[in-house]
Structure formats: structure tokens, C-alpha cells
Amino acid sequence: MQKLIINGGKKLCGEIRTQGSKNAALPIMAAAVLCGEKVVLHNCPKISDVYSAMRILTYLGCKASFDGNTAVINSENISCSEISEELMREMRSSIFFLGAVLGRTGRCRLSLPGGCDLGPRPVDIHLSALRKMGVRIKEEYGGLDCSVEKKLTGAKIALSFPSVGATENIILAAVLAEGTTVISNAAREPEIADLADFLNRCGAKIHGAGGSRITINGVKQLHGCEYEIMPDRIACATYLACTASAGGELIVTDCRPSDMENILPVFEQMGCIVHALDSKIFFSAKYPLHAVAPIRTMVYPGFPTDAQAFVMAALCRAKGTSVFVENIFENRYKHVGGLTRMGADILVEGKVAVIEGTPRLYGVKTEAPDLRGGAGLVTAALAAEGTSEISAVHHIDRGYEEIEKVLTSVGADIKRI
Ligand code: UD1
Numbered sequence: 558m559q560k561l562i563i564n565g566g567k568k569l570c571g572e573i574r575t576q577g578s579k580n581a582a583l584p585i586m587a588a589a590v591l592c593g594e595k596v597v598l599h600n601c602p603k604i605s606d607v608y609s610a611m612r613i614l615t616y617l618g619c620k621a622s623f624d625g626n627t628a629v630i631n632s633e634n635i636s637c638s639e640i641s642e643e644l645m646r647e648m649r650s651s652i653f654f655l656g657a658v659l660g661r662t663g664r665c666r667l668s669l670p671g672g673c674d675l676g677p678r679p680v681d682i683h684l685s686a687l688r689k690m691g692v693r694i695k696e697e698y699g700g701l702d703c704s705v706e707k708k709l710t711g712a713k714i715a716l717s718f719p720s721v722g723a724t725e726n727i728i729l730a731a732v733l734a735e736g737t738t739v740i741s742n743a744a745r746e747p748e749i750a751d752l753a754d755f756l757n758r759c760g761a762k763i764h765g766a767g768g769s770r771i772t773i774n775g776v777k778q779l780h781g782c783e784y785e786i787m788p789d790r791i792a793c794a795t796y797l798a799c800t801a802s803a804g805g806e807l808i809v810t811d812c813r814p815s816d817m818e819n820i821l822p823v824f825e826q827m828g829c830i831v832h833a834l835d836s837k838i839f840f841s842a843k844y845p846l847h848a849v850a851p852i853r854t855m856v857y858p859g860f861p862t863d864a865q866a867f868v869m870a871a872l873c874r875a876k877g878t879s880v881f882v883e884n885i886f887e888n889r890y891k892h893v894g895g896l897t898r899m900g901a902d903i904l905v906e907g908k909v910a911v912i913e914g915t916p917r918l919y920g921v922k923t924e925a926p927d928l929r930g931g932a933g934l935v936t937a938a939l940a941a942e943g944t945s946e947i948s949a950v951h952h953i954d955r956g957y958e959e960i961e962k963v964l965t966s967v968g969a970d971i972k973r974i
Pocket residue numbers: 579580583649650677678679680681682683684718719720721722723744748862863885886887
């Protein structure tokens with residue numbers, strides 16, 4: 558089992574290029590199934606979730622290769638509309654293949670997806686929308702057998718909650734459906750607009766993505782294209798949190814600060830200096846950090862649940878009391894155990910976590926509980942006195958491209974064993 562060994566207390570200084578977005582790349586890779594031609598995706602992050610998506614594409618009969626940060630996918634000869642349980646278990650985003658495979662073949666058999674254990678992660682909103690579009694769904698033994706009687710048909714779908722995955726799955730199912738689909742109360746995350754931009758480049762007719770009302774006019778077929786995946790706002794924010802935590806000055810390039818207006822002000826409240834200019838962020842940490850006003854995780858454009866763990870980690874040494882309210886997932890404080898073992902003073906009561914800043918953290922042996930929780934432990938370990946050993950690095954590798962190399966390049970003392 559791989560571990561990260563971190564000797565804390567080194568300031569971070571230098572320049573980091575933002576990786577491509579995981580949460581944009583995964584639905585776009587599933588969308589390639591709909592195109593029936595060659596798709597070239599640039600700026601694809603080299604992370605294990607992307608490799609899992611490549612394996613699913615190959616299983617379905619697509620030609621899929623990955624070189625540097627470019628994925629080439631050709632879905633001309635799809636031979637299968639079933640995805641094995643083993644592949645579905647590898648990540649939550651495997652569920653995107655449901656909308657895409659149904660849209661392409663009218664049939665899809667798969668089991669319920671795996672991914673980070675953040676509490677219950679049902680797919681009822683996905684399924685009730687697909688049913689409205691004419692999909693018959695048999696749920697049996699943890700699996701789904703979905704088929705379309707004649708053709709997928711457009712429908713008016715009002716989401717009970719603006720689920721990111723459900724919004725994307727509906728878009729995927731709707732682009733080749735007969736007629737018009739209108740999604741109201743759609744999720745507004747920037748990655749949804751990226752998926753729609755990609756599909757429109759392939760000939761789809763999607764309007765309003767990025768807003769809460771999305772209209773999809775079904776088209777007869779799509780074609781291939783070349784596309785550049787958007788930058789990863791969560792990875793970018795992670796490296797800012799690492800710098801806030803350890804101290805130092807960082808320039809992050811190739812990012813999109815306009816997508817981060819829900820996170821950057823929190824770093825300013827901590828006392829850090831944040832200058833965003835075009836696709837760059839100039840960041841300077843000022844010791845001591847200050848506690849911030851209560852943070853409530855919300856759907857976009859609210860504060861992202863994906864940033865909760867590493868922002869909390871940075872606040873462990875801030876002066877004063879910070880409060881988090883986690884509103885999106887039931888079980889997303891699993892990093893708190895590791896942080897408190899490092900000496901952080903955190904009280905969790907249901908959805909609420911209260912952090913009393915302490916001047917020092919200490920290196921310990923701990924385990925990444927999930928993807929962002931693991932990033933939170935790395936954030937804290939960079940500021941801790943002594944050596945930390947973080948195991949279960951496979952969780953972190955799901956979303957971060959070579960995290961130890963990126964951090965080493967800006968002065969951290971971190972290695973993988
Ligand atoms: C996506 C992101 C993930 C992020 C999350 C919330 C990707 C690949 N993943 O996950 O990084 O943390 O958005 O911003 O983009 N829910 C239901 N029924 C459903 C669907 C969702 O009850 O059918 C609930 C979930 O259990 C959860 C909440 O809605 O409590 C948010 O889920 P959703 O927006 O669907 O998140 P994901 O698409 O899984």
C-alpha cells in the first residue's frame with residue numbers, strides 16, 4: 558500500500574499549473590459514447606478516475622487511448638450496453654455511462670456505482686428523470702436493467718434537488734432523444750456548462766447550461782470533435798489551501814478564477830492576499846491566519862462541499878473559531894479524526910464542525926478516508942511539526958495528478974513510498 562511521507566514546516570513557493578478538471582473530464586468521456594466518431598480530449602487529468610473511465614469505454618467496445626494529457630476515444634463500434642459490476646464499483650462517476658449508453662443504444666445494464674463513502678448516495682433523481690423520458694427500469698440485486706421501448710423522448714423535468722450527476726445524466730440521455738427536454742432546478746456547476754459546450758461542439762443543441770433551466774433539443778446524430786477540458790477549480794483551491802496552511806507564496810496558472818468566487822474570498826478572510834488576473838492567481842499566505850465567518854456548503858454558486866476538508870485543514874492553525882455546516886453529504890467529516898490526532902481542536906455535532914484554532918499541529922500516522930478528506934490531511938501535514946505518514950493514497954490519486962510531484966516542485970518535503 559502506498560503512503561505519502563510529509564515533513565511539515567516547509568513554506569511553499571513557486572508556480573503550479575492547474576490540472577484539467579476531474580468532474581468535467583468524467584462526464585465528457587462518457588459523452589464520447591454518444592458521438593460515434595473520434596473524439597480528442599486535451600487537458601485530461603492523469604488521475605485514477607480517468608483511467609477507470611478509459612476501462613469502461615474499452616469494455617463497451619470503444620477504442621480508447623491516453624497519451625500525455627490527451628485522451629482519444631472512438632465510439633464508432635460500440636459492441637456492448639452492459640457494464641460489469643467490478644468497473645462500476647471503481648468510481649461514482651460510472652453512473653454517467655447510464656445516460657450516455659442509453660442515448661446511444663436504447664439499453665443499459667449496470668450495477669449501482671461505487672466511489673467515496675460520503676454517506677448515502679442514491680440515484681433516485683437520475684432514475685425518475687429517465688423514467689419520464691420513456692426508460693423502463695428494473696432494479697434488481699443492486700443492479701439496474703434499463704431499456705427504452707421505442708425511443709428516448711424529451712420531457713419536462715423538474716428536479717427535486719439540483720443534483721450535479723442527475724443534471725448531467727439527463728443531458729446525456731436527452732441529446733439524441735426525440736423532441737425537447739427542459740430541466741428546471743438544474744445544477745449550475747461550471748462542469749455542467751463544460752459538458753454542454755463539448756456536446757454542442759459535437760452537434761448537440763443544448764441551451765442554458767450553467768443556469769438553472771436547461772433546454773436540450775434532440776438531434777439525430779452527433780459527430781466527433783477536439784476539445785480542451787476546463788481547469789480543475791477544486792484542485793486549484795487545494796493548492797491554495799496547502800499554501801495558506803504551510804505559509805509561502807504561490808502562483809497558480811491555467812485556472813479560471815471566475816469559477817472560484819465561492820472559495821477565494823474565504824482565503825482573503827483568513828488574511829491571505831489573493832490577486833486573480835486572467836487565468837492566474839497570485840497568492841500569498843500571511844501568518845497567523847484568521848478564523849473565518851461560518852461556512853455552509855451549498856450547491857454552486859455556494860461554497861463547494863469538495864473544498865470543505867482542505868479549507869478546514871488550513872483553518873486548524875488560524876486564530877479564533879471557525880464553523881462549518883456540511884449541507885450536501887451526511888458523512889463528510891471523516892478527515893476530522895486525522896486532523897485531531899495532529900493536534901487540531903475540532904468538535905463535530907451532526908452537520909456542524911467547530912474548529913478552535915491551535916498554534917501547532919504535529920506529524921502523525923494517519924489514513925486518507927476519501928479523496929478530499931485525504932487532501933485535507935495533506936494540507937494539515939504540510940504545516941505540522943515533524944513527519945506525517947498518510948496511507949490509503951489511492952483515494953487521493955482518484956482526483957489529484959501526481960500530488961507529491963506538484964507539491965515538491967514548490968518546496969514541500971513530501972515523497973511517496
Ligand atoms: C458531484 C461531484 C462531487 C461533488 C458533488 C456535490 C462529479 C463527478 N462529482 O457528485 O465531486 O461533491 O457533485 O457538489 O461531478 N442525491 C440524491 N439523489 C440523487 C442524486 C443525488 O439524494 O439521485 C443527493 C446526494 O446523496 C447528495 C446530494 O444529492 O447528498 C448531492 O449529490 P449530487 O449533486 O448528485 O453529487 P454527485 O453528482 O454525486
